[in-house]
Amino acid sequence: MTSPLYAQVKEHILEHIRSGAWTPGTRVPSENELVESFSISRMTANRALRELTADGFLSRVPGVGTFVKEPPARSSLLELRNIAEEIAARGHKHAAYIDRRETIEAPQALADEFELRQASKLFHLVMVHTENGVPVQLEDRYVNPFVAPKFNDQDFADITPTAYLVAAVPVDELEHTVEAIMPTVEQRELLDIGEHEPCLALHRRSWSKGHVVTVATLIYPASRYALYSRYKTSPSGTLSQ
Amino acid sequence: MTSPLYAQVKEHILEHIRSGAWTPGTRVPSENELVESFSISRMTANRALRELTADGFLSRVPGVGTFVKEPPARSSLLELRNIAEEIAARGHKHAAYIDRRETIEAPQALADEFELRQASKLFHLVMVHTENGVPVQLEDRYVNPFVAPKFNDQDFADITPTAYLVAAVPVDELEHTVEAIMPTVEQRELLDIGEHEPCLALHRRSWSKGHVVTVATLIYPASRYALYSRYKTSPSGTLSQ
DNA sequence: AAGTGGTCTAGACCACCAG
DNA sequence: TGGTGGTCTAGACCACTTT
Missing domain, CATH: 3.40.1410.10 (Chorismate lyase-like)
Structure with missing residues (x-):
């Protein structure tokens, strides 16, 4: 009854955003860092970050990193x-x-x-x-x-x-x-x-x-x-x- | 100057929907069929179908297939x-x-x-x-x-x-x-x-x-x-x- | 040079549905 | 039983940015 790994990673990141721990502009863990801390493959980390980006929560810059986006009111x-x-x-x-x-x-x-x-x-x-x-x-x-x-x-x-x-x-x-x-x-x-x-x-x-x-x-x-x-x-x- | 493979597959499917060849309810090729016809890996076919589903163009039923969705009002x-x-x-x-x-x-x-x-x-x-x-x-x-x-x-x-x-x-x-x-x-x-x-x-x-x-x-x-x-x-x- | 994201592969196991 | 989608892995190559 456990949720998929990529969903767990998404939830983990959303928790930090919701709680205010990661404010807009904060850099979130890179794919490689997520691979280590969650013991998952890079494709799984990539999917979590990619979907959160598509949903408007994050923005990604190749070669730089992934960052929390400003939530529009x-x-x-x-x-x-x-x-x-x-x-x-x-x-x-x-x-x-x-x-x-x-x-x-x-x-x-x-x-x-x-x-x-x-x-x-x-x-x-x-x-x-x-x-x-x-x-x-x-x-x-x-x-x-x-x-x-x-x-x-x-x-x-x-x-x-x-x-x-x-x-x-x-x-x-x-x-x-x-x-x-x-x-x-x-x-x-x-x-x-x-x-x-x-x-x-x-x-x-x-x-x-x-x-x-x-x-x-x-x-x-x-x-x-x-x-x-x-x-x-x-x-x-x-x-x- | 070529677009990513998954994007080419998405475009291929959208063309068929746009042209009217595949009407709502039509079954689109399965992941395995796309793997064969495009000579790609299943993950790439999966990404194309998954993103088209997230965008509201397709709906998927495990064990059955992927179908063209009714256009939203x-x-x-x-x-x-x-x-x-x-x-x-x-x-x-x-x-x-x-x-x-x-x-x-x-x-x-x-x-x-x-x-x-x-x-x-x-x-x-x-x-x-x-x-x-x-x-x-x-x-x-x-x-x-x-x-x-x-x-x-x-x-x-x-x-x-x-x-x-x-x-x-x-x-x-x-x-x-x-x-x-x-x-x-x-x-x-x-x-x-x-x-x-x-x-x-x-x-x-x-x-x-x-x-x-x-x-x-x-x-x-x-x-x-x-x-x-x-x-x-x-x-x-x-x-x- | 090291790290980042972007993409892709060739396998794999699973739950589910059909005939 | 064979096909479907759902997920996941452990590699890989690339373009790019920062140090």
Whole structure:
């Protein structure tokens, strides 16, 4: 039941990065040093370092060495990723608190967004997510109680709302809108930012079997977060125009 | 001047996928078959298939084989879209003018973004795109002259820089970063917006055959533009792992 | 000259799946 | 039982950078 050797080496290096022992710029052991200390072959050491490099944790310079990379504070765009895991992947500490939690009667505009023909009740949750104690995301979320009836029973201490919903409801379809905004006074206070700092607002709707599951607005202070994506072009080749 | 063997094998497989010869679900040659047909060792064949799997093009099932994967659902937010066609699709009139055009010696930070080991020359272009006469996008672009040597011969009257590059250079990989910014005075004047209006900054890099083609920053006034995407989640439960 | 990463080989053992 | 992928080894040659 032991994991592969190259995975153990990767984990060993990630531990040192996560713990802060190896900060960005630090030189990590060379392939030959790993061969000695782990009693493995060079190909195995090479695979561990090569994969960590592909994943963006390390950078390598032929003839010089392998170094810890600066972890960018950015979130993957368009995937349903868990901010807690994203922060953990950077070796930082995630925490969150609930600012507001209620069940409301949906006003017309919200009922439209949920594609509900008649007004109904919705769960409403406002949370602040912090990275090493600094607020990085304000989550303002409405949830359809017919699709996720147990959403309001969660305390979200160990699991984020996104993670809960992904696990509880299969998502068929996603809609994202990204815009730059000047936050309101309330938003500014919750995020603890200055008066003229713009924010990124990511508006997300998700569907499951034709029903809107949740409508969420995720607000990121511009100085603390950017949205990121990188991918290989699909070989079918059709880059639109 | 020859590329590594594992890269040649990857390219060989991608060609078949791109051409449509191998459709999703098709079984690709096994490691042993590649060993024979390419006269390589199994480790080299393994690396090619493993990396294509990590990049999302193939899926592997131990004891069974390796198969072409369904292309992932991508959002238009992440595609290379041509702002001229986007505006035309809304029935509006697109126009653009060149604010600046030059060839510069790349400073270190830019050389790093282009993954150039030593400083070199770069094309630099600043354009303003308007929709019905209103500025909607400020395009600030650097281009690698080794990859697109004729970029500077274009006048971009009938074709946007994005459209030219897509046609001239096959794009393998894309990176996007989105952030909210407060524009500089110069940017504000070019976009003709008020003093406290935030903007969306879309930072894009594209690669072709391992070389960075272009680094572009596209700035959109918050009041005039939002980025949007909607897509179906690809049928999950595929043979991941 | 010594050390680094980049690649490659020709074997090997294993767990798994199919006929 | 034979083919598949998953992993690993102990060598090797190369281009490169640092000392």
